[in-house]
Amino acid sequence: MKVFMLGWEFPPFISGGLGTACYGLTKAMSQAGTEIAFVLPTLTDGGSVDYMKILNADGISSSQKTGFTNVRFITVTSPLKPYIFSQRRKFFAKNEKKCSKICSFDSNFSKNEQNYGENIYEQVNKYAEKVSHIADVESFDVVHSHDWMTFPAGVAAAQNSGKPLVVHVHSTEFDRSGENINQTIYDIERYGMYEAQKIVAVSNYTRNMIINRYGVAAEKITVVHNGIENDNHFVPEKAIEKRDKIVLFLGRITFQKGPDYFIAAAKKVLEKISNVKFIMAGDGDMLHRMIEYAAELGIGHKVFFTKFLRGANVEKMYRMADLYVMPSVSEPFGIAPLEAVKNGVPALISKQSGISEILINALKVDFWDVNQMANKITAALKYPPMSQTLRENGRNEMKKFRWEDAAFKINEIYKQILTIAG
Amino acid sequence: MASVCFYFQVHQPYRLREYTVFDSGSDYFDDNKNSQICRKVAEKCYLPANSLMLELIRKYKGQFKISYSITGVLLEQLEMYAPEVLASFQELAQTGCVEFIAETYYHSLSSLYSEQEFMEQIILHKETIERLFGQTPRVFRNTELIYNNYISELIGKIGGFSAIITEGVDRILGHRSPNFVYRPSGDNNMKLLLKNYRLSDDIAFRFSNRDWSEWPLHAPKFAKWVNDVNGCGFVVNLFMDYETFGEHQWESTGIFNFLKHLPQEILKHRDNDFKTPSEAAAAYDDSDVVDVPHTISWADVERDISAWRGNKMQCCALAEIYRLEKTVKETGDDDIINDWRRLQTSDHFYYMCTKWFSDGDVHKYFNPYESPYDSYINFMNVLDNLDTRCRTALYEKQIVNSEKRIQNSEDRIQNVESPVGDGNF
Incomplete structure (x- = not known):
């Protein structure tokens, strides 16, 4: 089984649970013998012409390398970064009521300001285009996209290659923004969910959200709970002495x-x-x-x-x-x-x-x-x-909470959709 | 000879209301929920089961006999919320075919913590049974059939009991059968009646289980199992929760129908009969001593006390409540003593059990809390308040006493002074 996997963060470059989840999942999948080409956006130097780099697990630190023998990392230069968007939007929603454009920020908000384009929609589409070029030269059985920012890229890769698409929902726009959702992001999410052959939700909570808020048929969504790294982590019995x-x-x-x-x-x-x-x-x-x-x-x-x-x-x-x-x-x-x-x-x-x-x-x-x-x-x-x-x-x-179990379930999903696809 | 000995446990706890650390009232119990549950169980179980029992007793003219142990806390609730249930138990008592068994009034675990409290609760229950049902209990059963040698010693000390009921645990019986009458270790004249847990659980737990190879269970088949005891035992002790009928096993499972036809099927064999526990204890000689150095009960597969003392929260909560005994009793305040005793009901500690937590299971069925942690928090918050009430009450008592003392000394001073004032010069 070869998987063309699209993520947007990976240790050590993480800001949330998504990177941790991608790390644990790909490691377990790799150990179970699944071959993964893991594509992720990197900011790196803004002016770089090479938008793509192929790494043989060199991108991650040596201590993390073990277990990733079946994984190749492909980085694509792109300013995409998940949480920056929602944080800024929240800020603007509260501070400048009229502000509707998400990415028209004042430059002092981020060092990487120049990397952001006119709007997210344009950014994710640009990214999708780059990714679909990579997909053209890669060979794989299934496309697996993690969260909305990579959904258009996943759809493009699946369409170009004629391979089935799995979208993996780690969070929805409603989780990030409550009721004040960003319509563009919502539309991208829904687009990915509708185009996918199968949706993986990280919990029943999320599955219900997808059913109720995105109108997706329940049978299309499978829950795969995340695991944790049970690394025989040593926890000192004695707590640190303190008064309070x-x-x-x-x-x-x-x-x-x-x-x-x-x-x-x-x-x-x-x-x-x-x-x-x-x-x-x-x-x-x-x-x-x-x-x-x-x-x-x-x-x-x-x-x-x-x-x-x-x-x-x-x-x-x-x-x-x-x-x-x-x-x-x-x-x-x-x-x-x-x-x-x-x-x-x-x-x-x-x-x-x-x-x-x-x-x-x-x-x-x-x-x-x-x-x-x-x-x-x-x-x-x-x-x-x-x-x-x-x-x-x-x-x-x-x-x-074993990643091995999650990897097994996901492999079952692949098998199922490949059987249907014939 | 095979005597079928039915004993039904009838109990509902006073469930606590949601009590946070920010609450300070002394209203600990959820009257609304308790009355609702009491009414619901009355409709589904107590009323239809009692009326069936009455019908059977009348039909078989003294040949069908049963026994009950009804906890004090349920009797109180029935008086308040379902007096017609109490009346129907009283009607059953008058038939002469129903025996009432003694236990701790509050369905408590006091036997494991306080000899004094244990005895007081048994006497309280005994008096209540006498008052309500006009008979003096002669058989004792402890909460959840908790039993060990020491408990039999205490029961012997109280006196007036001819037998104790407990579980027929394999590890205490060894090769012996529960279908004989035994005696406790130690020097007393009591007998032990041991639950035949296989046959009891066939009715109480397996009756409606479609995965069970014997499903569906009908009266003739069960009667045959009872007949098989003939020749290798005298009594078949069928001990179970009364709520088995209509509440644990719903009416639709056919449980009432099963019960209805059971006496007829049992009595078909001329060597069979029905006996109450004290009759069974009187009718048969004891065949051996049963030594129980380690505490047993009828709970779970372990049949030990780990359902109530299996984790640190349970042990702590129990230790704390019995640590308060002296203080509570010193206040002499009936409300405080009553609340403290209602908190001793074993159910509160059962809710804190984490043993079967991962599997779901029967513990969940009986548990009004979402998790054992929630039940512990709630219980400890209440107990904390009770502790404060005790200290306040004692403090006030102390003030009153010292005021009295001051008053007395003033009086004395005046008495001394006044003759002086009168001047006998």
Whole structure:
């Protein structure tokens, strides 16, 4: 089986769960013997004429190379970057009501400003064109596209080659933007979903979203839950010595992630217990508003902002944390809580997430139910036997999130559509 | 001779309302939900089952006999929410063919934590049975058939009981059959009646299971299994939740029809009869001692106490509630004592079980919470409030006492002073 796979981020160049998911999935697929040509956009030097580079897993660091023997990486120069769009749009939607053009930004928003074209539509189409040239010279059995930005490219590659298309939905426009969706992105998403022979959704939550919001027939969509890397990760038993309890928010500080609910809950928790600190690790368009919000509520001295954390700092943060909170307004899957649990931190997750369907040993709450969120945070800090039980059972449960299973299911989907295609 | 001995467990807990750390009221229980469930189970099970039992008892003129253990917490709820159910149990009591068994009033796990509380709850239950049904219980069953040697010792201490009911666990019986009457280890005159879990569970759990090779189960087939005991046993102890009839096994499964035809089929064999537990204990000599050093119960495949003490949350919640015993009782406040006891009902700890969490299973069926963690949080928040109430009550009591003491000393001072004031000069 040869797969022409289109993604838009891959470690170490990641800003969200998509890169992590693509990494885990391609690795497991490769190990199961599937050959993958993984195409991804890179910003690199803006003026470069070579829009395409073929890498034999050289693009990723050597420690990550093992397991990728059947994967070739093809990078295509393009300014496409997923989260920048939604963050900026949110900012503009709130700050300049009349602003309708998404990419007409002031240059101080991004170093890469010059890389953005007139609009997304044009960008993704340009990308599609470049990708279809690559597809012409590649040989493969199936095209697999990850999220909307690569959908037009996937459709083009499938049409040119006459091969079937699978689109993999890791998030939808409604997850990223609530009800204020961008029509262009929505249209691109829907276009990919309709053109695809099969849709992979990362959760039932997302599957329902595709059925209800995009009008796609239910039988066309298969749920394949993400896995995690069970790398016998060593978690030091002893937590870092500290005076206060620590409640951790780790993720982008954007509308989708519900940071405001976290702070509102923090306020309530602090009415009950005082020896607790709330840490918000991450960056995003709502960061400044959250700093102000915490100050406004009079808990500025209890809420700490660390900006984006990497590597050892993330690990250290997990070792300090007593509870991880994911208050997402809409989370298609949510790999982050699994990382927390893997690191021995009990998780409180919003029910509006894919992960809450399958992760049993976690506390769950509706993102809008600040009272319950605060209640459960307080309980987790106040009643240690529960945290212990969550930690022990949670770590055992991690064994069931296997990328091997996801790779197997996806391979079954390929077989199924290839049989139909004859 | 094969005597069929039916005992039905009848119980509903006081379920807690949603109680967050921000709540401070002393109204812990969800009256609305409890009344709804009580009404629902009354309609589906208690009323139709009671009326069928009454019909059968009358039809077989004293040959069909059964026994019940109805918890104090359910009796209270029936009085409030479904008095007609209580009346129909009373009608059954008057037939002389129904025995009422004693247990802890609050369906608690006190036997594992507090000798004092355990005994108080049994006496309370005994008195309630006497008051409502006009008979003194002579047989004891502990919550969820939890049993060990020490528990039999305590029951012996209370006195007045001729037998204890528990589970016929393979590991305590070894090669022996549950179809005989046994006696507890130690020095007392009681007997042990052990549940025949195969035949009991055929009715209680497997009856409607279409994957079961014996499905569908009809009365003649079941009667044949009972007849097979003849020659190798005296009693067939069929112990199960009463809610089996109409609630766990819905009416549409044919469970009522099965029950309706069972006495007739059992009695077809002239060596068979029905006996109540105390009759069975009196009729047959004990054949051996059953030694139970480690606690057993009728729960799950393990038949141990891991359904209530299987994880740290459960152990902590139980330890905390019994740690409060002294404080609670010191307050002398009936409301506090009553709330504390209602919180002891074993169901609260069963909800916290994570053992079968991953598989779903029967635990889920009985669980009003989305997860064991939610049930633990709710319970601990309530317990925390109860703790505060206790301390407040004791503090107030202390103030009243010291005021009294001050008053007394003032009085004394005046008494001393007044003769001086009168001046005897």
